[in-house]
Amino acid sequence: MDTNRLSKKIEDILNSQVTKEADAAQVYLSYGCWADSKGYGGIANYFFRHSGEERDHMMKVMQYIMERGGEVKITAIKAPPKSPKNLQECFEKTFQHEVDNTTAIYDIVNLAHDEKDWATYNFAQWFVKEQIEEEKLVMDLLDKLKIAGGPKASDESLFNLDTYLGQAPDDAPLARDASVNKPE
């Protein structure tokens, strides 16, 4: 008896998401190493923590495939992109990477919707919310760098940014949790 509750297409797209999350972990890992080599220990810490989060995402998708009776296929992951030129490029590329991952999550949602696979649709909603948060966290990085002076940021403001990011929370407050008394 076939107990696989995933269609072939859903199983394939979820397996490709497993690889994407592993890729994302490598990207954060490599940017963390780059940041550390430039003396930004706090930013490196931030990226290393996020690399771990991406591995958690990979684990969730893997577990979901198995939970539904599907087969997980672990494949090779590509090499991370080459080192960025500076912090601005590092944060911009990180943002683009998150947006690309959001698109991949939306593809899962769309396919699950088309196939009326409500279990997968429901599972993917966790990732829809997570991506709002991940994009916001990186938007905040770009905002903070801009306030620090962007390309003309002084050593002192970069030092402060680095210190802040070393201790920054891993979760971003979301609009859905806002109220008049607690706007953020």
Ligand code: OFO
């Ligand atoms: Fe897995 O959330 Fe970022 O990419």
